[in-house]
Amino acid sequence: MKFLKILLGIIVVLAIIFVIGGLVLPKTYSVSRSTVINAPDSIIYKNIADFKEFYKWNPWAKMEPSAKITYSGTPEQPGHLYEWEGKETGQGSMKILTVKPNAQVDIELKFIKPFESLADTKFDIAPESAGQKVTWSMSGENNMVSKWMCVFVSMDKMIGKDFEDGLKSLKEKSEKGS
Numbered sequence: 531m532k533f534l535k536i537l538l539g540i541i542v543v544l545a546i547i548f549v550i551g552g553l554v555l556p557k558t559y560s561v562s563r564s565t566v567i568n569a570p571d572s573i574i575y576k577n578i579a580d581f582k583e584f585y586k587w588n589p590w591a592k593m594e595p596s597a598k599i600t601y602s603g604t605p606e607q608p609g610h611l612y613e614w615e616g617k618e619t620g621q622g623s624m625k626i627l628t629v630k631p632n633a634q635v636d637i638e639l640k641f642i643k644p645f646e647s648l649a650d651t652k653f654d655i656a657p658e659s660a661g662q663k664v665t666w667s668m669s670g671e672n673n674m675v676s677k678w679m680c681v682f683v684s685m686d687k688m689i690g691k692d693f694e695d696g697l698k699s700l701k702e703k704s705e706k707g708s
Contacts, residue, residue: 561686562667563693569704571632571655571662577704578653579626579635580605581612587699589692594618606631620644624651639668664700666693 597616603609615621621643628636639649649670
């Protein structure tokens with residue numbers, strides 16, 4: 531009987547720590563990476579805002595090229611949609627919300643599996659020295675589980691390297707003129 535009381539006490543203390551920790555841990559996250567690309571803004575923009583072109587440099591598509599992909603809507607326009615489902619990349623979608631041609635693409639990123647979440651993803655293109663500075667950013671709200679995950683590994687560490695790899699591939703593709 532004493533063992534059950536101790537076990538129950540431990541469970542209650544852990545539950546309290548989980549809830550209180552969840553209240554004080556960061557409610558939001560933000561990840562951002564930039565690079566300078568020596569190509570016209572119109573080429574860079576098309577490689578981002580046309581999801582068939584985006585797929586060609588997307589770091590997660592390279593991770594699982596066998597994932598099921600569908601596109602709908604008009605490329606480079608609000609409502610353009612890219613959906614995927616794979617064993618490694620899970621299931622989700624990207625939908626263009628707003629565009630400023632050759633300057634910005636604002637995308638709703640929705641993950642369905644392995645866990646649900648919603649993020650705001652932006653690509654900003656701005657003139658800089660001999661090229662265009664491209665900034666890829668993503669922000670969203672942490673749920674209780676992701677708050678605790680960020681204690682051990684931040685979102686920046688989880689996806690920052692993927693952003694860097696993706697921007698490197700976007701740079702290569704755009705500077706080739708394609």
